[in-house]
Amino acid sequence: MAHNPESIAKQVEQSGESGKGLPPLDKWHPELSGDIDIRITRDGQWIFKGEPLAREAIVRLFSTILRREDDGHYYLVTPVEKWRIEVEDAPLLAHSLEVKGQGSDQALYLTTNVGETLAVGDEHPLVVGCYPDSDEPRPVVKVRHGLEARLVTAAYYDLAEHVIERKADDGSLVLGVWSDGNFYEIGQGS
Incomplete structure (x- = not known):
């Protein structure tokens, strides 16, 4: 299981959807993998374990695999995992x-x-x-x-x-x- 941004990004890249426009998020429905310590602040910063995500490419990728579900929570979704994150305002x-x-x-x-x-x-x-x-x-x-x-x-x-x-x-x-x-x-x- 992925517990960090790099391994989540790698899963998306290995799915073959990276670089082909937006990933088919509507087709990906894995079970909840858990919570991951990622928070998007009101000023738009992506924070992982208290530190800003250093790679802009990962932030851009994550913005394409993020969805808000009917329960009001935000999730990073790959073909095989789904991680709940915290969003302070709009992502x-x-x-x-x-x-x-x-x-x-x-x-x-x-x-x-x-x-x-x-x-x-x-x-x-x-x-x-x-x-x-x-x-x-x-x-x-x-x-x-x-x-x-x-x-x-x-x-x-x-x-x-x-x-x-x-x-x-x-x-x-x-x-x-x-x-x-x-x-x-x-x-x-x-």
Whole structure:
């Protein structure tokens, strides 16, 4: 059994799926191997046994084999093992925003801390909620397999520059942004 990041990475590489795009996580259903001392901090650092994971390549690989299951827990999954890890907030961060086009025809693109670019749309919707017991906004984009990427403050401020006010179906005014033909509500208007 793998008890460290290097051996987990080796299993994925030996599966023959490494380097072929995203691993087929939806086809991998091993039994729980246990908990592994990996924690993703709110600021996006991957910590193993109290120390940051030193190899960026492993962090990138792990971001492709991570999923959140219906029990609310996060797991690193290989073809033969499944390890529960701790995630303090969202496992990924969206740190830059690119906007193409204007108005209802615009498209928003977010780049994550692991170098993946997500097109905000049906596959990667934007959701702006709040942290529990707080009015602090929690803007996230859905990634895959139950994962989210939280927009860092700078990306959220960049997003705010493209917010418009629009009348909702019930006649109230809402604030939001357009991307890929969808309107994503982020708050109440005046």
